[in-house]
Amino acid sequence: MDLYEHQARELFEEYGILVPKAEVTDSPTGARESARRLGGRVVVKAQVKTGGRGKAGGVKLAADPAAAELTARQILGMDIKGHTVHKVMLAQPVDIDGEFYVSYVLDRASGSFLAIASAEGGMEIEEVAATRPEAVARIPIDPAEGVTTAKAAQIAEAGGLPPQTVDVLVRLWQVLTREDALLVEVNPLVRTAQGQILALDGKVTLDDNARFRQSRWGSEPTEHDEDPLEAAAAAKGLNYVKLDGEVGIIGNGAGLVMSTLDVVAGCSARPANFLDIGGGASAQVMADGLSVILSDPAVKSVFVNVFGGITACDAVADGIVQALDSVHLTKPLVVRLDGNNAVRGRAILDGRAHPLVQQATTMDGAARRAAALANATAGSAGVAGTASISGS
Ligand SMILES: Nc1ncnc2c1ncn2[C@@H]1O[C@H](COP(=O)(O)OP(=O)(O)OP(=O)(O)O)[C@@H](O)[C@H]1O
Ligand SMILES: [Mg+2]
CATH class of the missing domain: 3.40.50.261 (Succinyl-CoA synthetase domains)
Incomplete structure (x- = not known):
């Protein structure tokens, strides 16, 4: 099961990873109120279980609560790659100094996990991976050892991520193992102008075979986007x-x-x-x-x-x-x-x-x-x- 971005964001927060303050709503007026609570200026983000939301017009900056309402009105109901947008997340805007990419994924070919990291995170990562694969580091992870601080430092170094990301890399590994996930991806992981490391987006795929011991997600997979x-x-x-x-x-x-x-x-x-x-x-x-x-x-x-x-x-x-x-x-x-x-x-x-x-x-x-x-x-x-x- 894939999680929505706002669910991934909550998980990250629980594991001590910094994320922007955010709220979720299914109505334009709700978006206006959320924006007001969040300080006025917000990023309005479509909540759909597919990538490329930004490029499809599903991620937009709104200057104030009125603009947030208008933007939410545009995004709610939008179709993104066959997924209808039923909810938007309003997030506090972050002053970005650098965007990085990181993910942990089960690599079935090698029967192990793989860390993928790049200093060129953001919406063009697929393009970067296709045209300049050398800009995307792939580091095998021994599942028995996991991502220790030393391993995280190795991943950061290979991907060209700043050393401050090491702590987040260790925590993301904890998300993967403790939540029985097959994929944890953060794109972008950002460094702010103040030097903090924040996860601005999150994609988490849980292993359905472990649903029985991950009771928080409930047993009914009746999502809007399910057939x-x-x-x-x-x-x-x-x-x-x-x-x-x-x-x-x-x-x-x-x-x-x-x-x-x-x-x-x-x-x-x-x-x-x-x-x-x-x-x-x-x-x-x-x-x-x-x-x-x-x-x-x-x-x-x-x-x-x-x-x-x-x-x-x-x-x-x-x-x-x-x-x-x-x-x-x-x-x-x-x-x-x-x-x-x-x-x-x-x-x-x-x-x-x-x-x-x-x-x-x-x-x-x-x-x-x-x-x-x-x-x-x-x-x-x-x-x-x-x-x-x-x-x-
Ligand atoms: N809270 C935020 N503050 C500032 N900029 C943001 C914030 N959230 C997102 N952005 C900007 O918008 C871009 C796209 O956001 P995001 O990564 O969430 O969507 P996306 O990558 O298009 O979606 P997907 O990951 O589903 O393809 C980010 O790369 C970042 O530059
Ligand atoms: Mg993204």
Whole structure:
């Protein structure tokens, strides 16, 4: 889960990192009042979970409370890379003497953490990294040792950050480890004209696998910017990712579902989602999965691809039959059952004889069938494309 900037700012403050005084609001009049409390002159910042807010016009200086209200009115409701701005943060302006970049990120390739630091922080950091990679230092961190004062000094030196940043670098590492984060980024980390080091922006990505021990973020991930279908699926405990195609996919096992997406994409159709019902899937899980997929208006056909292992195909077929009784099927369903007890499973589905349910014996055959059904329903709209997992 990504945190909003204002949440990252609060975390930083808790860990003793200096941040500008700030308030969050969802209304222009609230912005005016906040600005008044903050001293009049403020920076108005869109709160969206995407980068490049400044360049999109989502970060603006307002000279007084009236200007803050006007600016908030412009920024609230703005669309930044597909994210609607529902809240703005008003922050006290800081007299900047230098902008630096620093982040800690999990580097899956090396199986370790990486510190990234640069003396050229600010809104052009992506450009700097692309054109002059030598201006961006990358320092591996031994996770067992972490960022000690000595390590922080090494990072600061390599990135060309002033020595006063060492203390902040150590504290940011504490944020990463104690909060179970996969990414902590500060851009810009600034030196003020008075020589203080402040975090002016913050991006924190928490490890969802550690949510159970990070109770402060709650268990409901219902954010404004989350896909409503993903939210509905999450509420039912389903492992679902919305994609932008038209063939709904249900399978057991993440590997099988991923291959199913590929095979469907190879049939000139696009998968509408990823949904892994896992091993030992009950009728309830099948019904929940089907109801989520069928409520996606983009879905034109559904492909249920199950390879029976520990979960026998007859149990899965029973689940589908029960699901058909509880979910109103409105779109064609192609089912491929193979593996453990496949013959019995197929017989159960044949026995149910639902007019919208078809069976196929192979994964390729079923994918072709589901793709053809989706394309037939979609009319002449071409739907060739490839699968890609998007979203958070
Ligand atoms: N409180 C502040 N006082 C003075 N200047 C600020 C303040 N906050 C931001 N700025 C200036 O605005 C620039 C952009 O701000 P910020 O880094 O928060 O947005 P952004 O980088 O565009 O957003 P993102 O990190 O999402 O891409 C900063 O580099 C800094 O120069
Ligand atoms: Mg920034």
